[in-house]
Amino acid sequence: MLMRRPTGNLQLTYQPPYGAIVQESGVQFSVFSRSATAMRLLLYNDVNDLEPAEVIEFDRDTDRWGDVWSLSVSGLKTGQLYHFQASGPWDPARGQRFDSSARLIDPYAQALAGTFQQSTDGVVRPPKCVVVKDDFDWEDDRHLRHDLSESVIYEMHVRGFTKSKTAKVKCPGTYLGVIEKIPYLKDLGVTAVELMPVNEFPILDIYGKPIKNPNYWGYDPMAFFSPHRGYAFDQTPGAQVREFKQMVKALHAAGIEVILDVVFNHTCEGNEMGPTLSFKGLENQVYYLLHEGQHYTNYSGCGNTINGNHPVVREMIFHCLRHWVHNYHVDGFRFDLASILSRDRNGHLVPNPPMVELIAEDPMLADTKVIAEAWDAAGAYQVGSFGGARWAEWNGRYRDDVRGFWRGDGGTLGALATRLAGSSDLYEHAGRPPFCSINFVTSHDGFTMNDLVSYKEKHNQANGEDNRDGDNHNISDNYGVEGPTRKKGVSTIRSRQIRNMLSTLLLSQGVPMLVSGDEIRRTQKGNNNAYCQDNDISWFDWRLVERNQDLLRFVKSLIAFRREQPSVRRLDFLTGQPVDGRLISDMSWYNDQGDPLDWGQHHLSMVAYIAAPSRSEDPSGKGRDLVMMFNSTGEDRHQQLPAIGRGMKWNLFLDTAGDAPNDIFPDLDGPMPPSNRSVEMPCHSMKVYVSGKVAVK
Template sequence: MLMKQPCPEQQFAYQTPYGSTLQDTGVQFSVFSRSATAMRLLLYNKVNDLEPSEIIEFDPIKDRRGDIWSMHVPGLAHGQLYHYQASGPWDPEHGHRFDATARLIDPYAQALAGTYLPSTDGIVRPPKCVVIEDTFDWEGDRHLRHDMSETVIYEMHVRGFTKSRTAKVKPAGSYLGVIEKIPYLKSLGITAVELMPVNEFPIRDPHGKKLERANYWGYDPMAFFSPHRGYAHSKEPGAQVNEFKQMVKALHAAGIEVILDVVFNHTCEGNEQGPTLSFKGLENQVYYILSEGQHYSNYSGCGNTLNGNHPVVREMIFHCLRHWVYNYHIDGFRFDLASILSRDTKGNLIPNPPMVEMIAEDPMLANTKVIAEAWDAAGAYQVGSFGNHRWAEWNGRYRDDVRGFWRGDGGTLGALATRLAGSSDLYEHAGRPPHCSINFITSHDGFTMNDLVTYKEKRNLANGEDGRDGDNHNISDNYGEEGPSRKKGVRTIRDRQVRNMLTTLLLSQGVPMLVSGDECRRTQKGNNNAYCQDNDISWFDWRLVEKNTDLIRFVKSLIEFRKAQPTVRRREFLTGRPVDGRMIPDVSWYSPAGTPLDWGQHELAMVAYIAAPSRADDPEGAGRDVVMMFNSTGQNRDFTLPEVERNMKWNLFVDTAAESPKDVYPQWDGPRPPSNRVVEVPCHSMKIYVNQIEPVAKISQPTVTEGR
């Protein structure tokens, strides 16, 4: 008898119906254009060729079905370079901007090669599209599917992470460079990296010249389906596809998910004065939101706005998300200026926008994390009301309230308590759990954590905009001297404030997002809008890892505690009601005197008692009770442990006023509180105690004999 041999594992690939599709006998090219009167395919032999080696006309009868132009070209192979060219009406007053001379990037291109080429004839020559054959060996790699409530996000820039000489990485500033630093990422304990834009964006201007201001951040999309060629180590056309996948596979092997920052709100084509590179020359009035039929609505602040709720654009976005999830094994997305997805084809904000709902309900994205930056550049602010329970949000309220409390702003005590407890004011009413709140204090946009406690004012002159750019409302302080200081008193307060904010961030209910370098005091020298600084201002200085080992140890200990303790990462909101039969509320708030907190008082000091979760939420019984003491005043304060804690044994876990190694006890075995239960908490600091109660033994269940 012959035994059936197992088939080799098959990896599911997602094939879009448009773009260039490699087939056995050649390549199928398909592109959408409703109003074009003619379509051409331009083929090139080399990346730097100014002119195509061959131009092939689409037959308007044989090669057009509805609004789709589709043609099979035999004999072409992987690596073929191409553009489209479309003829049609030039009628800007009615939204048409066809230019029969323009070389157009395929909206579904899977890779681009080269850059803008110099022009002497007025014709813009953008990077060329590349035909891609997907033969990557994933070696069984799968999406990790970490539960959102257990996620710790690390926002980082692919190039900036290893571009500095201090990284000592040979493929510096590349996907492969990230791979070399994975041991560091793993050692921190983070569970996901959120990569700033990695889809294609311009490297040079449309005339082939160096950009006046470097496009470092990448929030200027050129081709949504393609990894950025500038982050590939190899310069071979299409090499970025393979190298990006290598990076994802290596991160997954280390237990780290990959979340992409995607920009479905505008493109690099700009407004009426911008170049025609792709969408404008194929179907301008479909791809963009126009006012009065001709002007570009600018809800993005970048010159134009993608028409995300038009059926054709919705389809493109869905194909793009599935492409990244299935062909690149991406675990989630953060949607830049996501409120634009809530605008209809005329730019009006609408309830239950189809784009937002469809992303949440798409069965092919069911296990994918979706995170919204729930505002846009035109005044929409939807934090707490963006989408359903599938959507998480960057919680801008969390950032502002935590900054304000630790700076000492009056009236922020209640706000801090609400943010610490998961922002139920924003999410509970809509039936959304605490992990819908992505908590952050800093992000790529604004001060770093170090600069937040070092500068009152931004220092953006290097950007070349006379200081007009960047937010003026930073909720920051310098604590006595602007910029770096040698004064011990100033440095002491700054050290405490950094630890205060990192502790608050990593032990709040919700999902914490740590910005790359905050764990080692990375500085941008006061620049709070380093979008154009492709230099040492933005790059990760790896010398800081050695210089600030104590702070890195502190952060690692907090992350490890968070991952081990369901007490600080609940799946449901705290209620103030007793947990199980212990008669201790899941959360209690006290004054420094140990009495119930008067929310009407203006003092910035309090105690938060968070009880271990019920056995329904913590079946292993691993949770510990946690007491957090906050003192944002300028005076040392005595805190009395409340009566509810009298019969428990406690150990110090965190003391943000202490010098290392006494600032954190990774084994939760620090000193016991004084016998009189009065704990001194120095000014601008916090202390955390963890109880010693052993996990409650599982209750044995009676044996049930089933009837026969």
Template sequence: MLMRHPHPELQFAYQLPYGAVVKPNGVQFSVYSRSATSMRLLLYKNVNDRDPSQVIEFDRDVDRWGDIWSIQVPNIKPGQLYHFQASGPFDPERGQRFDASARLIDPYAKALAGKFQSNEDGITRPPKCVVVDDSFDWEGDRHLRHDLSDSVIYEMHVRGFTKSKTAKIKNPGTYLGVIEKIPYLKSLGVTAVELMPVHEFPIEATNGEKLERPNYWGYDPMAFFAPHRGYAAGKQPGAQVNEFKEMVKALHAAGIEVILDVVFNHTCEGNEQGPTLSFKGLENSVYYILSEQEHYTNYSGCGNTVNGNHPVVREMIFHCLRHWVHNYHVDGFRFDLASILSRDRHGNLVPNPPMVELIAEDPMLADTKIIAEAWDAAGAYQVGSFGDLRWAEWNGRFRDDVRGFWRGDGGTLGAVATRLAGSSDLYQHAGRAPFCSINFVTSHDGFTMNDLVSYRDKHNMANGEDNRDGDNHNISDNYGIEGPTRRRGIQSVRERQIKNMLSTLLLSQGVPMLVSGDETRRTQKGNNNAYCQDNDISWFDWRLVEKNESMVRFVQGLIKFRRDQPTMRRKKFLTGRPENGRKIPDVSWFNANGDALDWHQPELAMSAYLAAPLKADDPDGMGRDVVMFFNSTGERKTFNMPLHGRGMKWNLFVDTTAPSPADIYPDLDGPVPVSGQAIDLSYKGLMIYVSELVNQ
């Protein structure tokens, strides 16, 4: 007889070996430092206290075990505020930078509270660590385990998603605010949100003053295990812990997974001129890759590089990933500048890096999605060669080729066809699959989709760096006028170009990633590096949902079609050959006349015929054949239906040149092409027809 668990509310939790661990009679504090000569625990009563109410000295002979300093303090409870303080050698030439006066953030801190305080006395006072009780009623919540090949990812910023007054919600800019907007996410049909960094990062300068350029994106980690306090609605220390869990539970209840953007490549401590906040003051030469011991390597472009392949740091990263997976129920990770994980302790790129393999093979991460940004700031570019089948990658080649093709760049015909088919040139080796390619046209870093078709050049003056920051290679166009315009002709081509690129993104083999707000034509006014714009430039403008409801409807229709049709999300690469009894190839390419395509033709016009997989390939099949007609030329083109499709019943699904609602037919009941007549398609246009169900 099958027995259910008698207490389903009792969930598996991952116990961290270091940091502040709650015990029946107090709290155990443990921290690693090999070179410290003494260690102190600073306890505080209130979040705004400048100095501790109690200082506890670790007894070197009693409280040190190997390189771990550990002490149990009785009669303290969750909510207790603390720092560590370590004495040791200050010898930069040998990689040591101890500062006996520095108040240090626990590398394993589960939450921070408060802000940096003024440092007139020369002592930096960072936010305080909070003792956290991990208990939480998950009400039976589990990881959703959506197949990656079925996923549609929505990249978003927790604060920016709901901070605008236009959101009209109770808790703007917070984890709880995301919960209030779950109905909108469900209406889009996305299967996962990819959250820009939610681990702790500074929100003011280390002297307590306002930052000259506010840290909005959050790619400047200060405590890897702690959810960002700035996104909590509650003011009590540690409120962010339960609020984050409430958000995850609510998203899961809506069928939406949570993927975290994690930044294990650098920290906010910067280079040798930067502050001592945590890692520097505990074991500098272990946590960072140093050059000649004294200086910091800068493969991240942010002042330092985390020494990810040192055994101690590697252990910390694994504990961190497991902590987020099992104590917060997150469903996966996107690793920022992941190529740094391929560098050894001297900064050299190594084949088969152990860190990359260990993440893929870790049994406690087996349910998670792992996605690499497969490059770094020092020239490593590993798109297509990062890891094995377990690793997916942001496909930067997809972004560039799709942008170039629709802009009309010569020589892009074959490239965009390869991206549409799943990028087999990048991922077919070593047993990888189309879903290893995370396809995107835009991301947080760069132009929004609206700005991609409205600006030829970046406009970053608001960042205060004289427009020097941000990428100059945007593969964008303004179609006649830089920025907003009332000219209807330009407005029309911009709108169809957005639809062209969104259609290509959401109907390519691989896994699409849509950036929050692109479906509403959100603009950053030409800013392609809005890392410091914690304002209306970056925030989601909810008025656009109604203003551009036709574009939202268009995206909803594309996502629904993708999720319904196995033809659009194959788990194996297309071969161009018939399969499993069908007499036509799984994919075929044609020129406008319906003849075999010459990949060297200068004309950017083609059609693609995608044959539905049979039930033998997809038990949930009932798929349809799909014909896509692409015209990225500057003139109207006439297309013949490919031979495979003649005699079949077809309905128009998408016409990016038509006004709404004739631009998409979500119920697949669009007009039937006139028998024997060619298909007329305007310039910069895409038309898609779908057949009757193949798998009857």
């Protein structure tokens, strides 16, 4: 139901039809269960109460409407704590796992309070649900609606961004802590933060004890509609709702969008051995994909798989997305292991999955960005074929090809050129534009940029799994020393390689995603799977802002250039054909001698010429011609500027082998090329020259 509230400027809010709905006289509680034989509402007075203060039985005759159990309780207010409890058949062979003693989290709970409580009677007592009323004053806040093509995304962890003492904030590790660091994000120049999961996930284990390997990343959902209470500074039940909204509002005021990483592929209830916390105890065979009626399929790699294309679950996901968009003003979503949404109720991949299509077509989500991690843990890999033009994708091919080229792997030049030009091989055939490609070299999952050039092998011993966890295929190198070193030659190459990959990322067609801390060489000490490291291994070390200020300046200048230059963020694919009003091609490729490149040769160096867009594409007329020069070999070379640039004024923009501040020239006033147009290219380096203003009709 949609309502307008006279609070500040009028705002559109969204009320899902299930969960706890605040009314004038009390609260209405509604929950779906097809197979339950009885339903109870447990009400608590305090977050620490082991037992409910009151138990209210739903009447099967008057409180059940089809498969929905619903009753109103007068006198209740915002902040009321509750659980559901359901009786029904215990028949695992047929997918039924009702437990009449289980305390169940409302699937539509808008906030949780407390944590799992220690038990002596074997009953699992999960965090309590909180009745929430949407009464936040958004003033004039609205979705920012930045064009995806103009976006620069910054993937970050809410807690890890400010939890370190080095952050020197008043509210470390919280939504409010993020607000304190908005000036840094704004100065960096990113247009959106992509937050690792902020919906509820377990902090302690199901018996109230510390978890051996806690899921610091948050990819272990427990309540999809609820902001994580662990990121709230105020521990009053429901305070996380207010503080999350304060964070979004403040980010929007700074011109920064908020994208949520959502995990609609599994829950923390696990497989047959896992606890009954919510979905299992309400309608197990509906919410999960089951094999032979009883065993949980594991396409997520986390024990179970959400049955996303069942109508009831599909409805829940839609209500959830709308809830975050209209009640929290978030600007988009990144769907973790999104290929699971392409699986039908038998687990088979289908060509036009209804869930994927409905998300793309839902009018209430029309202003949002939708980004897929287009693979899952069961072998599905749909990069380039997920959804349609409405969907963008994490481009895993981009990551691998850029890493391989700069490491010096043979046969990667053509792949690098394709990625630089927007991955037309993946997207053009489906009528999808270049900005459907979310380009990244690193993400939360894997090495940081610093570690990518410092370690050949993963070092995950701190995770307690004998270094068995984490991906073994990292496409990384250490350049002679594993880990930190004082050897100047090794350090020099590492510094160049970081600049090479960041430059490639931020100058490629498509949408760049930068991982929090890569701009200041954050390290995880070789850990490529730090999912359980809620400590200095994962936290942002703010001392590095000063220590690596030259790299930070380099990245800020690159981001500013990208946002200013339409030449590197085209709306359509480059064609190799002449630009309107000019005789030169929009993109052309050359060898070291300045001749057209022979793609049959296994080069590891090349020169790319990108022409400014036509005035129809670039009404501002800000576009410049670019010459990008790449040398990923271990040898110094000379490269010839292509003949088509003769007669134009050129200035060096960046030189990854240059010493700061001569590694980048933000005002585009770097040195001109040699008069003979032969440019020295040190090993493992990249240079970019920028033309003067181009007269394009």
